[in-house]
Amino acid sequence: MTGKLYGLGLGPGDPELITLKAHRILSAAPVVAYPAPDTGPSFARQIAAAHLSFHQVEVPIVVPMRVERFPAQEIYDEAAETLSRHLDAGLDVAVLCEGDPFFYGSFMYLFERLSGRYETEIVPGVSSMMAAAAALGRPLAARNDVLSIVPGPLDDETLRSRIDAAGAVAIIKVGRHFHRIRALIEAMGLTAHAGYVERVSLPEQRVLPLSAVAEDVAPYFSMILIYKGGEGWNASLAAENARHNGMTP
Amino acid sequence: MTGKLYGLGLGPGDPELITLKAHRILSAAPVVAYPAPDTGPSFARQIAAAHLSFHQVEVPIVVPMRVERFPAQEIYDEAAETLSRHLDAGLDVAVLCEGDPFFYGSFMYLFERLSGRYETEIVPGVSSMMAAAAALGRPLAARNDVLSIVPGPLDDETLRSRIDAAGAVAIIKVGRHFHRIRALIEAMGLTAHAGYVERVSLPEQRVLPLSAVAEDVAPYFSMILIYKGGEGWNASLAAENARHNGMTP
Numbered sequence: 339m340t341g342k343l344y345g346l347g348l349g350p351g352d353p354e355l356i357t358l359k360a361h362r363i364l365s366a367a368p369v370v371a372y373p374a375p376d377t378g379p380s381f382a383r384q385i386a387a388a389h390l391s392f393h394q395v396e397v398p399i400v401v402p403m404r405v406e407r408f409p410a411q412e413i414y415d416e417a418a419e420t421l422s423r424h425l426d427a428g429l430d431v432a433v434l435c436e437g438d439p440f441f442y443g444s445f446m447y448l449f450e451r452l453s454g455r456y457e458t459e460i461v462p463g464v465s466s467m468m469a470a471a472a473a474l475g476r477p478l479a480a481r482n483d484v485l486s487i488v489p490g491p492l493d494d495e496t497l498r499s500r501i502d503a504a505g506a507v508a509i510i511k512v513g514r515h516f517h518r519i520r521a522l523i524e525a526m527g528l529t530a531h532a533g534y535v536e537r538v539s540l541p542e543q544r545v546l547p548l549s550a551v552a553e554d555v556a557p558y559f560s561m562i563l564i565y566k567g568g569e570g571w572n573a574s575l576a577a578e579n580a581r582h583n584g585m586t587p
Numbered sequence: 588m589t590g591k592l593y594g595l596g597l598g599p600g601d602p603e604l605i606t607l608k609a610h611r612i613l614s615a616a617p618v619v620a621y622p623a624p625d626t627g628p629s630f631a632r633q634i635a636a637a638h639l640s641f642h643q644v645e646v647p648i649v650v651p652m653r654v655e656r657f658p659a660q661e662i663y664d665e666a667a668e669t670l671s672r673h674l675d676a677g678l679d680v681a682v683l684c685e686g687d688p689f690f691y692g693s694f695m696y697l698f699e700r701l702s703g704r705y706e707t708e709i710v711p712g713v714s715s716m717m718a719a720a721a722a723l724g725r726p727l728a729a730r731n732d733v734l735s736i737v738p739g740p741l742d743d744e745t746l747r748s749r750i751d752a753a754g755a756v757a758i759i760k761v762g763r764h765f766h767r768i769r770a771l772i773e774a775m776g777l778t779a780h781a782g783y784v785e786r787v788s789l790p791e792q793r794v795l796p797l798s799a800v801a802e803d804v805a806p807y808f809s810m811i812l813i814y815k816g817g818e819g820w821n822a823s824l825a826a827e828n829a830r831h832n833g834m835t836p
Contacts, residue, residue: 347713353607354611438713442727442732460721464687464713468714479691481691482738484737485735486735488733539711
């Protein structure tokens with residue numbers, strides 16, 4: 339009897355945004371795995387930390403920072419091999435995932451290696467995109483809006499056409515592309531419609547209109563939301579609301 | 588001292604997909620409001636039911652079925668008036684929302700009427716879109732994919748161009764447009780890339796390749812996910828996985 343593999347979405351960072359289901363599974367799993375940088379703490383582990391106990395075997399999957407965006411597949415070959423030894427021993431394995439496991443998550447690399455051989459269950463989580471809209475105090479999308487999620491590393495031409503075609507846009511993986519993306523949004527005349535959220539739901543969260551961001555760089559965990567909706571949403575007003583209405587933790 | 592308004596995302600339907608935060612707030616709120624049809628139970632209330640007690644005042648916001656898509660704004664004027672009486676009396680009000688409050692949710696109508704006058708907090712929830720990808724056993728989007736969320740009621744030309752331009756697509760609000768949308772996906776040669784999920788995360792959930800759907804109509808709570816990604820995802824294989832791997836509840 340082999341163990342069961344879980345991909346657990348833990349939400350955007352606030353440990354209270356873990357679901358009851360993920361909480362139950364992560365508290366009980368004999369083996370807990372998570373992505374970890376080569377130096378410093380694992381963000382996924384930090385989200386779950388309060389619910390882990392010393393009875394659990396922990397398996398950090400070390401992904402060197404310099405390749406974090408598209409990590410070498412050998413890392414996942416090796417991790418899958420390690421996890422399969424636990425699964426073969428009949429132990430359930432919970433893989434901790436920031437946000438949602440299948441929304442631009444690295445869990446897919448383990449899923450494609452292991453789900454054919456072991457019973458597997460994905461527990462969806464709260465995405466940082468939903469949390470960013472909550473923090474900005476404005477809808478992500480409404481009615482019959484087309485919402486496009488656009489990774490920031492894409493080239494300007496692609497970004498421009500995708501932003502043009504949608505009523506609402508979430509630009510993810512902003513990070514070191516921030517300066518270029520902001521210039522593009524400005525050139526498109528959309529700055530007044532754009533909100534910026536950094537480290538959403540964490541104590542160090544920042545929420546502000548894009549026009550008010552002083553820096554030229556942004557951390558990896560940052561996002562720009564654009565809403566062109568006809569209902570007069572105003573980025574600075576929304577950010578003001580967010581601050582005054584206690585939407586920053 | 589006025590009360591605080593909460594917009595609580597309750598997730599796609601499985602009561603265990605409520606977050607710890609939403610659970611804490613909904614258990615303690617003296618007043619609980621939720622959208623309800625003119626006949627039959629409220630889906631949002633059903634998700635939360637196990638955590639409600641008879642001490643709480645319940646405020647159903649009745650939205651007649653025939654206008655459920657874009658309800659008359661007078662309904663929300665009246666609901667805001669009712670909730671403001673509780674808030675003025677110093678009572679916190681939790682508005683229960685299916686999925687995530689700001690992802691195509693009707694909570695925005697109350698938010699725009701009340702957030703300027705009362706302290707307001709949005710608690711993001713697990714979206715049915717993330718739950719659908721989990722149920723299908725395939726990533727929603729990965730790497731630098733553009734993911735577009737496209738409401739099914741849009742016309743064929745708009746649907747076609749948005750599906751063309753994205754690497755991954757979630758078609759929401761499928762319902763009575765199912766037949767037309769399936770024909771369009773077939774004409775675009777994308778049927779083999781499309782998965783269908785109905786009433787995700789509920790006991791009556793159905794997960795299957797689009798090609799295997801026998802009916803010509805779909806319920807309101809259904810979704811089609813298309814993934815064109817280069818990594819050889821196969822809709823029927825994924826649905827097979829989903830079934831065999833216990834991803835159906």
